[in-house]
Amino acid sequence: MxxxxxxxxxxxxxxxxxxxxxxxxxxxxxxxxxxxxxxxxxxxxxxxxxxxxxxxxxxxxxxxxxxxSGTRKFGLWQKISDFVDSLGFDPNTELRASANSPAGLTNLGATCYANSILQCLYMNKHFREGLFSVEPDVLQQEPVLDQLARLFAQLRLSKKTFIDSAPFVKTLELDNEVQQDSHEFLTLLLSLLEGCLRRSKISKARTIVQDLFRGSVSHVTT
Incomplete structure (x- = not known):
């Protein structure tokens, strides 16, 4: 009482x-x-x-x-490992820390040489913008261009910390179990892209490879 x-x-x-x-x-x-x-x-x-x-x-x-830092004894927030494991993989662990954080590319075995070149090309602002300006009908006719544009779009817009490069590697028919020379890969890729971009009617896209990567050597006799 x-x-x-x-x-x-x-x-x-x-x-x-x-x-x-x-x-x-x-x-x-x-x-x-x-x-x-x-x-x-x-x-x-x-x-x-x-x-x-x-x-x-x-x-x-x-x-x-x-x-x-806490938990609950019952319900969704209970601290029971079996219950938490049953919820599956937590996708938040694969999200970028911020929108400005760069994303990586998956290594499919021995494709690090290709990934390094792709990252360098993506970080080239003029090359990236030129690729994004290619007409949709040209992309449909050129699978390599299409997959490269898709890959760059994911690197730019996706919230994930890494992007799957398998579709692009498969389109190029690269052997992901054989290591290749990165400089040789860059040379061959630029030659391939130069040919694909000839279909574009947009000037900054059609000549982007020549404008950014082509040089000249001259010999002068005096």
Whole structure:
């Protein structure tokens, strides 16, 4: 009995005011904004982390989600390895830290030489913009151009930390078990792209390889 007498009275424990409001609404058929605020406590401030379930605050969700370093004994947030494992792989572990963080390319075995060249070409702004300007019908006719444009688009827009380079490697019919020379790969790839881009009617795309990578050697006799 003593415990009951000394029990702290919490706001909202007395339902007398709430009952009166419901009777008034039922009698008049009108529910004012003030009535709704009092009944559902809409004006209560958003909880900033009380770590307990506040029953009289509809804006408190502390009982639903644990703190970053905590868990729950039951439900979705319980700390049981079997339960967590049953949810499958967490895709958040493959997301970039920020939109400005660069993405990598998957190594399919011995394709690091190709990945390094592709990353260098992608980081060349003029080459990247020239490739993105190629007409869709040209891309449909040239599978290598199409896959390279898709790969660059994923490197630019995807939120993942790495991009699968398999479609591009497959289109080039590269043997992913044989290591190749990166300079030789670059030379052959640029020659192939130069031929593919001749179909484009956009000048900055059609001559992008020549404009960026072609040089000249002259011999002068004096």
């Amino acid at each position: 003593t415990r009951g007498k000394n029990k702290r009275h919490r706001q909202g424990d007395d339902d007398g005011g709430t009952s009166d409001i419901w009777r008034k609404i039922h009698k008049t058929g009108v529910a004012t904004d003030d009535n709704m605020n009092q009944l559902y406590m809409i004006t209560k401030p958003v909880c900033s982390g009380c770590r307990v379930n506040t029953k009289d605050n509809p804006n408190c969700f502390c009982a639903l989600v644990p703190p970053p």
